[in-house]
Amino acid sequence: MMVTNAAFTLLAEGTVTTPRGFQAAGLHAGIKRKKKDVGLLVSAVPAAAAGVFTLNAVRAACVTQNEQQLQALPYLQAIIVNSGNANACTGAKGDADAKEMQQHTAAKLGLPAHAVAIASTGVIGVQMPMEALKAGIEQAAAGLSELGGDEFAEAMLTTDTFTKQVAVQLTIDGQTVTIGGAAKGSGMIHPNMATMLAFVTTDAKVEPSALQSLLSRTTDQTYNRITVDGDTSTNDMVLVMANGLAQNQSLDETHPDWFAFVEAFRYVSEKLAKDIARDGEGATKLVQVAVNGAVSELVATQIAKKVVGSSLVKTAVFGADANWGRILAAIGYAGVPFDPARVDIWLGEVQVAAQGMGLNFDEAAAKAHLLGDTVQITIDLNMGDAASTAYGCDLTYDYVRINASYRT
Structure with missing residues (x-):
């Protein structure tokens, strides 16, 4: 035990x-x-x-x-x-x-x-x-x-x-x-x-x-x-x-x-x-998206779901590409109000964006985190006290292979 x-x-x-x-x-x-x-x-x-x-x-x-x-x-x-x-x-x-x-x-x-x-x-x-x-x-x-x-x-x-x-x-x-x-x-x-x-x-x-x-x-x-x-x-x-x-x-x-x-x-x-x-089909990594600083839990949840479900974010995670712009873009079409100029983003412990703009971050450290079997994406909207987390996985070549022949 x-x-x-x-x-x-x-x-x-x-x-x-x-x-x-x-x-x-x-x-x-x-x-x-x-x-x-x-x-x-x-x-x-x-x-x-x-x-x-x-x-x-x-x-x-x-x-x-x-x-x-x-x-x-x-x-x-x-x-x-x-x-x-x-x-x-x-x-x-x-x-x-x-x-x-x-x-x-x-x-x-x-x-x-x-x-x-x-x-x-x-x-x-x-x-x-x-x-x-x-x-x-x-x-x-x-x-x-x-x-x-x-x-x-x-x-x-x-x-x-x-x-x-x-x-x-x-x-x-x-x-x-x-x-x-x-x-x-x-x-x-x-x-x-x-x-x-x-x-x-x-x-x-x-x-x-x-x-x-x-x-x-x-x-x-x-x-x-x-x-x-x-x-x-x-x-x-x-x-x-x-x-x-x-x-x-x-x-x-x-x-x-x-x-x-x-x-x-x-x-x-x-x-x-x-x-x-x-255990997503073909997945190699668990992806956790934590959204903090939201005006409500509902807003935080909607953004977390949208980011973890983004095909572009999922493929970037699979390729270990620290493409934080895809994360911010997914926040932008989540359908909830927020201020892009307040958003901070981390990949693991590495902060990759602050106030909606990219930082001169350690690419090697960010890539090392993305190569792990659990990827943590943290977003701070800096607009309130509410938070939420959503879970997903990366999108790989094997997902297409598995589903292209599911009935056979």
Whole structure:
């Protein structure tokens, strides 16, 4: 274990099954050629649940179904996920397949259908191979394990190069509370949300309304501040299950430990979001853009997103070119008022511009920072006290290679 904050402890090998009462499985069912493509996550008891979903007007069947279900009854006990097929833009047949995916999972677990959420990711516009999927669901239900978190995280991957997992622990009401998470995402990533799936589990007892409010706020501060390529997916979602097995007093905004829980929950979400940005298709670097001195957090966020999403900035980072002019230009088309003559810019510890003009900076030091695997761009607008940070990656030749032949 490693203590990362006074409020919580980061677990070295934590997964979504680290919190009490969660089991998972992941396996290859034949939706993809070789790799795992069906994952199942189950709580031993019904759990308070919350979700956030893509803002794309074109939405996969799983998104619409889950959103309607959680609005009607904010509790879940299982999540079934497949990769390799998005079941998006598949018409009435796709809607029926989504229902069958839910119902088949529920039947194999002995649960009511409304206790099961579904998630899909992969190629758009292709009908789901239901026989393979149903067989995979049956195998997953039979293979559930408290040690199945790694396999579950692997089963949701598409073009990702590594699994994204995290778990933390903290003390609430004298009880040890654990929060775990797993996510996928590599391409088609852009605020708001991304072609990403994220699942967070906790054994804390949390009021459903407080959980939904917390997830919505945290999403705005984490998942909605990442970008890889400017495309927003049809299947994005984040789902949370809180099963209460830690036996703490129910958490909401009035609980004395609420803010400690919020801080730990945000850390989990931020870690998953940053891992998604770092694993952008073809990416070699995580790019962090911090905007300080803004008149509001909204302005700072809009500028940070615009800079981290700029293709010219991303290619300059890939080439280790300290081209600060591209950063200032991106600020200029962010659509918010600012004074260019007040802007200061740093690459790592190297200040490259002051009051909107270039400095005679150390090119070698700036280049050395840009050659690292994490690039920090800091912008000070010198207009207020608000700040925000957005996350992305560089844009490389491999991004084009991967996406030019995605279906093949």
